[in-house]
Amino acid sequence: MPDVTRLAFFGGVYSNSLALEAALTHAKRSSADGLYALGDFGGFGPHPDRVFPILLDAGVESIQGNYEESLSSGAEDCHCGYTDPRDNHFAQISYDYTARKTSSEWKRWMRTLPKTRRLEVAGRKVLLVHGSPRKINEFLWESTSPVSFLEKMLADSDADVLVCTHTGLPWTRLLPSGRRVVNAGVLGRPANDGRTNVWYARLTFGRDVSVEFVPVEYDHEELARRMREERLPGEFIETVSTGWWTTCLEILPAKERERGRY
Amino acid sequence: MPARFLRAPIAPTVSDDGLYPFVPSISLDTLWFQVAGTICNLKCTHCFISCSPSNHSHEMLTLGEVRRRLAEAIPLGVREYYFTGGEPFGNPEMLPILEETLRQGPATVLTNGMFLSPDRCRSLKRIFDASEYSLDVRVSIDGYTAEVNDAIRGAGTFEKILGGISNLAGAGLNPVVTVTEACEEAGSPAGRARFLDWMRSIGLERPRLKVLSLFRIGAEEGRLRAYESWESLRGRHLTEDESEKLQCSSCRMVTSRGVYVCPILIDEPRARMGESLAETLRPFRLEYGACFTCHEFGVTCRT
Ligand code: SF4
Ligand code: SF4
Numbered sequence: 173m174p175d176v177t178r179l180a181f182f183g184g185v186y187s188n189s190l191a192l193e194a195a196l197t198h199a200k201r202s203s204a205d206g207l208y209a210l211g212d213f214g215g216f217g218p219h220p221d222r223v224f225p226i227l228l229d230a231g232v233e234s235i236q237g238n239y240e241e242s243l244s245s246g247a248e249d250c251h252c253g254y255t256d257p258r259d260n261h262f263a264q265i266s267y268d269y270t271a272r273k274t275s276s277e278w279k280r281w282m283r284t285l286p287k288t289r290r291l292e293v294a295g296r297k298v299l300l301v302h303g304s305p306r307k308i309n310e311f312l313w314e315s316t317s318p319v320s321f322l323e324k325m326l327a328d329s330d331a332d333v334l335v336c337t338h339t340g341l342p343w344t345r346l347l348p349s350g351r352r353v354v355n356a357g358v359l360g361r362p363a364n365d366g367r368t369n370v371w372y373a374r375l376t377f378g379r380d381v382s383v384e385f386v387p388v389e390y391d392h393e394e395l396a397r398r399m400r401e402e403r404l405p406g407e408f409i410e411t412v413s414t415g416w417w418t419t420c421l422e423i424l425p426a427k428e429r430e431r432g433r434y
Numbered sequence: 435m436p437a438r439f440l441r442a443p444i445a446p447t448v449s450d451d452g453l454y455p456f457v458p459s460i461s462l463d464t465l466w467f468q469v470a471g472t473i474c475n476l477k478c479t480h481c482f483i484s485c486s487p488s489n490h491s492h493e494m495l496t497l498g499e500v501r502r503r504l505a506e507a508i509p510l511g512v513r514e515y516y517f518t519g520g521e522p523f524g525n526p527e528m529l530p531i532l533e534e535t536l537r538q539g540p541a542t543v544l545t546n547g548m549f550l551s552p553d554r555c556r557s558l559k560r561i562f563d564a565s566e567y568s569l570d571v572r573v574s575i576d577g578y579t580a581e582v583n584d585a586i587r588g589a590g591t592f593e594k595i596l597g598g599i600s601n602l603a604g605a606g607l608n609p610v611v612t613v614t615e616a617c618e619e620a621g622s623p624a625g626r627a628r629f630l631d632w633m634r635s636i637g638l639e640r641p642r643l644k645v646l647s648l649f650r651i652g653a654e655e656g657r658l659r660a661y662e663s664w665e666s667l668r669g670r671h672l673t674e675d676e677s678e679k680l681q682c683s684s685c686r687m688v689t690s691r692g693v694y695v696c697p698i699l700i701d702e703p704r705a706r707m708g709e710s711l712a713e714t715l716r717p718f719r720l721e722y723g724a725c726f727t728c729h730e731f732g733v734t735c736r737t
């Protein structure tokens with residue numbers, strides 16, 4: 173076995189503690205050498221406070237997402253970066269619920285998290301961000317993040333590998349320079365593909381860097397039950413149960429939108 | 435085609451005492467092409483750059499010119515490309531221009547919908563499918579009745595726009611429909627919901643609507659007069675956040691006459707910042723009435 177380092181990256185958890193547990197079990201079984209969470213622990217799902225102890229117990233290293241930045245600074249909204257009134261309407265429901273149900277102790281903890289993180293793995297500079305290196309809530313979508321744009325972004329931020337989340341959809345692009353961008357997807361909700369599983373990203377650093385998106389099955393019916401109990405919107409529950417997004421649709425670029433049901 | 439985000443005359447505000455703020459050039463994310471120049475088959479009453487069949491103040495861009503700009507854009511890390519006019523599909527090279535652009539990055543075309551035949555829409559869909567990047571077609575309309583729309587865009591345009599929209603949908607492309615507040619209703623939540631219903635009724639299953647809301651209350655009044663002297667950024671200081679929100683901190687506009695600061699000021703000689711893209715990535719003095727509107731109302735021409 174050549175000398176390799178395997179790292180697991182978790183995108184937005186969105187209060188989905190069930191999926192987080194399932195992903196951690198999987199990552200540990202596949203002997204990950206490091207576990208990283210890219211922010212947005214709350215939002216969308218129920219009982220935000222259940223997520224943090226799981227992260228800490230598992231030794232996950234975390235950075236802030238726009239949710240943590242907003243919650244820990246007492247902001248009025250999630251700064252998700254939506255521009256459509258319907259998207260914002262649902263985003264506000266998530267945020268108000270999460271802000272109310274997150275204890276001040278955890279809000280203080282969030283404030284101590286860094287916004288970015290740099291690692292040096294097998295001679296490569298790895299940069300962890302929530303949205304992009306320049307903005308915590310910038311959306312890096314596959315179909316609107318062209319090669320030349322990413323090349324400059326990675327060169328400017330002195331990174332060989334960039335790992336991000338925030339959009340909710342996993343993808344990766346190997347750039348002509350050999351640099352690489354990975355959007356780890358999210359654990360919080362399915363990837364708008366009609367499947368109920370969620371995703372995390374596993375990077376293997378050896379002579380090359382390889383990326384694998386790992387599907388995570390979890391008890392989505394139990395999540396839906398808890399969401400109903402907490403009176404979260406039926407639209408959110410439909411997404412959990414069907415794998416199709418029903419909200420945050422207007423922010424999707426044409427390609428990504430075409431692949432979904434709505 | 436320039437969305438009708440601004441209609442008031444874009445005259446520089448009076449004074450030249452050096453008190454206007456400068457907007458920094460933070461990045462070049464959005465590159466605009468005045469691909470049809472100021473040449474348009476329509477003559478909308480609210481067109482802010484007075485496009486018409488005979489307005490040649492900016493000429494159409496050729497495929498060769500666009501290609502040269504695309505090459506310039508690579509080292510600058512441009513994220514997305516926007517095409518406007520005039521009417522882009524009046525440019526005989528529009529399809530090859532889009533095809534070539536989409537090899538490099540995502541593109542959006544702003545059109546009046548008059549030239550969207552079933553054939554052309556199918557070609558657009560083929561170009562979209564062949565690219566790993568997104569293509570958006572943004573069609574402007576000024577109301578959901580012929581009466582309201584045609585008063586602004588010209589007799590018979592409503593039916594043709596509808597035809598264009600349904601040809602796009604028929605080819606499997608989902609257009610972004612843009613309305614301005616010339617269709618005031620669309621600004622309110624109820625009006626917006628009605629507009630979305632109307633879009634569904636004409637066959638758009640997943641209606642995508644962009645309302646260009648610039649002026650809030652009293653908009654009509656505001657648009658019908660020139661800027662007054664207080665409507666300027668004179669003496670203002672921009673915070674970093676405010677700069678970032680202005681599109682001119684991250685965009686430039688290419689026309690046949692050179693590179694301009696933004697899609698709005700192409701009729702202002704001092705808004706022409708240079709010939710090469712790289713040399714225009716420097717601060718710009720916000721001395722125009724339009725700059726006040728952008729700042730106050732958060733106008734952006736992006737989708
Ligand atoms: S359709 Fe033509 S005349 Fe009308 S606003 Fe657009 S560019 Fe101007
Ligand atoms: S008109 Fe708007 S976009 Fe153009 S320079 Fe002025 S503030 Fe910037």
Ligand SMILES: [Fe+2]
Nearest residue numbers: 212237238338
């Ligand atoms: Fe986020």
